Amino acid sequence: MRRIATSLRLRLLFGTLLWIVVSIAATGWLLQQMFSDHLARQFDHELNIHLNQLAASIEFDVAGNLSVQPLSDPRLQQPYSGLYWQIDALPGPGTRAQNALRRSRSLWDSRLQAQADQLGDGELHTHQITGPNGETLRLNERIFRLEERPQQPLRLLVAANEQWLQQPLQALRAPLFGSLGVLACGLLLAAFFQVWAGLRPLSRLRRELSTLREGGRSTLGRDHPAEIQPLVDELNTVLQNNSEFAERARLQAGNLAHAVKTPLAVMANAAQAEDTSLGHLIREQVAIASAEIDRHLNRARSAARARHAPGRCAVKPLAEGLVRVMQKVHGERALDFNIQLSDSLEFRGQAEDLQEMLGNLIDNASKWARQRVSIRAGQELGRDYLDIDDDGPGIPETQRPLVLQRGRRADEQTPGSGLGLAIVDDLANQCGCRLELLSSPEQGCRARLWLAPRSSAQPAG
Template sequence: MKGASTGEGVKYNTMALRGSLRLRLLLGTLVWIAVSIIVAGWMLGGLFRQHVARQFHTELNTHLDQLAAHLAVDQAGQLSLPATPSDPRFSKPHSGMYWQVDRIGVMPGGAAGILRSRSLWDEVLKVPSDTLADGEIHQHRVPGPGKKMLGMVERVITLADAPDQSAKTFRLIVAADEHQMAEPIEHFDQMLWLALGLLGGGLALSAVIQVLIALLPLRRMQGALAAVRSGQTNRLEGQFPQEVRPLVEDFNSVLTQNAEVVERARTQAGNLAHALKTPLSVIANATSSRADDTAQLVSEQVAVARKQIDYHLSRSRLAASVRVPGARTSVVPVLDGLVRVMRRIHAERNLELIVRPHNELPDFRGEEQDLQEMLGNLLDNACKWAAKRVDVSLAVAADELLIMIDDDGRGIAEAEQQRVLNRGERADERVPGSGLGLAISVDLAHLYGGRVALAVSPLGGLRVVLALPKAA
């Protein structure tokens, strides 16, 4: 289970990275900054180490030249150094700067340390026994006083004026504690990485700010799309940069064309309904005066055809209308208008229609004609089945707008409630109607993402709950 959850987390992170332009830009920029900082630090550190090492050995070579310049042998064959190197550290014991002169050729391996700097005190530098040509310089790393590693340079010179020709070759050695080279490098590395860290942090912060500012128009576009979706406007509004403006203009053009297509579909649906209903009416009238089986069969089929035409034309119109973005409708004016119409239609029954007000009721996220279609069908059914009273109450739950219609009629048994929601089903054939009104309301509510539910009314009859999406 733990492995599965880990795999799902990696998959989610990968999907989030692929789906977020902000994350991809930030990750790419931050990775590039990190790589650049690391490479720059490594290169600058390497260059500084090379510079310090070169300076270190250059200083040793300078002292080596001073030794070679002042080295002399008197007539008695005694080696002398009238002037020592000027660096005072050669005179301080174990200071980290040392020089030494060895005679080569007197005995096997040579005599070590016949002349030494005061800083060596009573110790002698042990150097590798390699062979050098006259004047050639070698570099080594050797242990020194206190077992500290020393960087050493050596040179072999021959004194032409030495009286003893067998002992005129000398090895000159100058060495220094490598800590003198490592300390500035370590200090430089600390300052370098601190500076590069501050630079990287500043670059990362500027990259984040730049990405956020660069993507701000997309966030404004997201807000504009939300306004269209919630019905606050029917097109994208706002100031957008030149790179995004063609997309906004194309999207607005699509919205305009979509609205025109919906309007044209409604017009064609109405024209088709009139074109089909007229011949059906003629056929129905032609057979109404006849009482034979053929006339009855034709009348039944004409009624079936009318139901099918009414249902499918209404459904096609409704399916087109719910795809129009930016639509929103105030519920109370539509409901008040329908209640006035119902009072006139059912005036002979003296029904009491009551609308219970609701404060701060949000708008319906859809078109007014569709809301009229749904509420009109449900109110008409309630008035047909009511005995004396129909109540309409409004409520808000989460993201839904609830419209509850109660009547005091006979109601519908729970076992029959689902059946009457189907297309063409009627609870009582004695009550006039096609059985399509409730089904059309159910389909239209589903197209908008809502629902229609039936329950027992507190008035004793049927309660119809119409749940619709509310506008922002």
């Protein structure tokens, strides 16, 4: 029931199914009841015809003896046929009661045992009695008086086997319920189609949102049904506002970078001329401050980008460009850079974010590598990852969580602020990625960057 309560499709189908079942059941019961009532009226009408024929066939001779002319229905002549008549004499002035004064041949040597009843002249009563063979009979009776003998009231009884009434009803049930079953199946199929067709625009909207999240489009379509289009328009407005907000955030981040880093650059240049411990301290602190500013600005820009639909970028061209830069930065060491990436590999996000993360990882590997830096791609459980390997001294397993903290370095003698891996780790979390430090087969360190899953939303950081 919990699943039905949380699923619009199941709620619609369950409600429709319940209504169809109740309606079909009520319709079947009502039709059967109407047909049963119609058969009962027809059955009673036929018994009344026999009563009228019986009344018309009664005669008294001059001696006062009662005689009955044969009735037209041949069943009345066949013993125990199921159709019977009987005439009882009721007590009157100068007359006495006599049961079964006359009876049909079909009764043979039996009698209709009708219950005592108070009948008025012209009244018609209907009863159920037991027949000569133990069957249930439907009996109609009335009082009859001949004009020439009004002092002699007669009780006329006509009865028929009630099974004749039930047989047509039983014969109707199979085709009736079969037809209603076919109707119910047709209505269920129509309900399934109606729910499918009614919810199809929502499935389309979900696909558009998935494509938008993965960077395949920037807005939702404008040709949805009239009931959904207002919601789509509101979503498009939100997306546009978020895009404008992100653009302003980038602009403000750039302005802040220029406003803060320019005085720091002046301080760094002035400290270059001071070959003293104070000058060395200033240069070191300026470098730390610049790196910290870069870290927070990158985080702000990434958070702003995460507010609107991410794009896509090919990984291989971006990695090749970063390697060309590193070859110049570390040119004096003649490092061997090996790139093994597929042309079809894509990063679901902003190219600036991947460039920031991959650039820091390649730069860190270049600082520690002796001769070789490798960049490879792989996949595990449907999720892509990038491995950046170096053949340097590596990082002990106990120190790997520490180097991801701000300002912490595995070797304090190596130049740097200790913020590179921390920046990558923060940015990766914001982009739906994950950074993992492992041991490299080349005896150095392996930095594994898990890319964002293909169907996951980018976290807002």
